[in-house]
Amino acid sequence: MFDRILVPTDGSPGSERAFEVAATLASTHDAAVHVLSVVDEHGPTDDDWDYDGGTPAEAFIESQADHVDTEGLSVTPAVREGVVHDAVLDYTDENDIDLIVMGTHGRTGVRRFLLGSVTEKVVRLADVPVLSVKADAEPGTVSFDDILLPTDGSSGAEAAIEPAGALASATDATVNLVSVVDTRSLGIDVGSTVIVDELESVATDAVGDASDRLSGLGVETVETAITHGVPYRAILDAIEDTDADLVVIGTHGRTGVDRYLLGSVAEKLVRTSPVPVMTVRAPDAGGES
Template sequence: MYDDVLLATDGSDTASKAVMQGFEIAAKFNASVHILCIGAHAEQANGETSVIDAADSAETIIQTAKQKGRDFDVGVQLAVRTGRPHQEILTYADQQGIDLLVLGTQGRTGLRKLVLGSVATSVVREATQPVLTVSKNVTNVRSTFHEFLIPTSGRPGTAAAITHGIELSAAYSARVHAVYVVDDTISRAPAYLDTVREFGREATNAVAVQSASTGVGTMRQILRGDPATKIQEYIGSHGVDLVVMGTERRTGVDRLVLGSVTERVLASAPVPVLTVRAHET
């Protein structure tokens, strides 16, 4: 599924965990690894902009990456970029034909430090490639995955994420959890809840049918409550080790809109979250 995996890092603890997770995935698919060290521009008190000197940190990251490449027996390409972090990541990914981006959701802050963190949201919003994010709450780097959670809204924008998630679960011989959350924060009227619950059954059944066609087992679940909260609870109660979610563009809006549910989940999930952008029509 993946031939070239981009690991963007600033050397922070969360980014380092993301790098390790990226190496595990690259090794699984015998993919080449691209390590991109990201520096940033700092605005001085006088309003002028200067480049943060990240040479020492970058050198440490590079040497560590070379060793990890040997440990995992994968090819490693190294690059250092200084500028607007999310734009440098996106540009590199497009130029190098990257098919999976991996990064942490919390990076270093402060003068003379590399910066990566808030840019994760921007990358997820704008990247055309799948993006795997690792939050500060992820404690373990996984050598494999067994339980995939694919939340579905039944909207066309989730189709690409569902297909990608099922294909990836098949590669890992994992099980898919197809989950639909009835959002009762909108309304608790019985007619509304019944209608939405039936829509959820149809949506999760569609995931199960698609999974079965590839030999992937599926659990279906209809939940009720705040979607982001229920997804987080489900992760913990069902041993989920990877979440796959979709992002999409809204009609008439040029910038990709990252739904509040997806954004909340990827910011604090205790497991990696893979976001997949909807196919544009």
């Protein structure tokens, strides 16, 4: 499923952590890695570069050679000029990229994104999965042994099942399925109790269906849980409870693309999760693009 992986870079620590993750995934999935440096159309031009005759992308790859094992991997440098997130998305389309791995800021300033709002925009708009990695993640060996997969049974959530299954089956990872029953607006009365029961039934069906699909994808170990509370906070708690290394979460399709994803759950996780987050957008549902 992951044959071509793209790492957009600006040479920052976030880009370095993203490259480490991409190299690990590429080794596991026998994938090619593309490293893209985008020169902002309002920034420096080719004549302003000084990389000993090379490009920014080539210089970045060379700088990672001492601490990232790329032996046997195909790593291709590329440079584009233009609006950064547009250039990333165009390169993805032109080169049949299957996965984008990008860095974000760490917990300090979680309301800000690498390169302004580039990561946020790519997460919202990319047709392929986007794996966001914190700049303050520990450098070194990357492993995804425990994957957390939130699900609510929606088409957005279902879109994340296959990528999570592909990752888990390749490394014998455990997938922890969690469905959060959002009870924030319910009072404590008989009617609310009935509604909670209905919501729990939906959640049970969602994790059951997702578990069956994961088994069909070759995932041997699947754990399931149903929790209550504010969804993104419950997912953050589940990350800690399951000792997850990665969160894979689905988002809506293009319809309403300027709105936040899954009621802002995916967007908040990209900002605040202590572990990498892979967002997977559902196929277009026929709305405006």
